Amino acid sequence: xxxxxxxxxxxxxxxxxxxxxxxxxxxxxxxxxxxxxxxxxxxxxxxxxxxxxxxxxxxxxxxxxxxxxxxxxxxxxxxxxxxxxxxxxxxxxxxxxxxxxxxxxxxxxxxxxxxxxxxxxxxxxxxxxxxxxxxxxxxxxxxxxxxxxxxxxxxxxxxxxxxxxxxxxxxxxxxxxxxxxxxxx
Numbered sequence: 001x002x003x004x005x006x007x008x009x010x011x012x013x014x015x016x017x018x019x020x021x022x023x024x025x026x027x028x029x030x031x032x033x034x035x036x037x038x039x040x041x042x043x044x045x046x047x048x049x050x051x052x053x054x055x056x057x058x059x060x061x062x063x064x065x066x067x068x069x070x071x072x073x074x075x076x077x078x079x080x081x082x083x084x085x086x087x088x089x090x091x092x093x094x095x096x097x098x099x100x101x102x103x104x105x106x107x108x109x110x111x112x113x114x115x116x117x118x119x120x121x122x123x124x125x126x127x128x129x130x131x132x133x134x135x136x137x138x139x140x141x142x143x144x145x146x147x148x149x150x151x152x153x154x155x156x157x158x159x160x161x162x163x164x165x166x167x168x169x170x171x172x173x174x175x176x177x178x179x180x181x182x183x184x185x
Contacts, residue, residue: 009048
């Protein structure tokens, strides 16, 4: 059993400040796609400003808002109760296919991370919750901390991204590519 943390509070500077989580791919907001990817989670905690979603979730914010993904993870961890925790960025429209593989791999380690061409997508991962808490506690400060710092003292299994599951929507060309892919799906 697992809980999920979905990070949906970024400033989206490369998207001219647009609410990234509200961008629709195939008529479905990115946030709703991330929530759907967490199917099977006992609880889904979304870190970011509250907005309408297709499923019931628990909302929280990092304090102060805008503190970055590690601060957001730290804010949500108090609401996580299950032994495993799926951590997802809200801007991954195709990540659902990777989640079962990440969950399976996480049972053998501290964290399973989606990896493509040697690059880890640290915001597409399943953590043993105790290991994530310990990693956050080891940091002097969570505000503006880099997510890769959480991986410094844990056992990691890389899960190969077999189908571009980790493609994100950070820029307008990324969004257009996702929309085009959805049209071809």
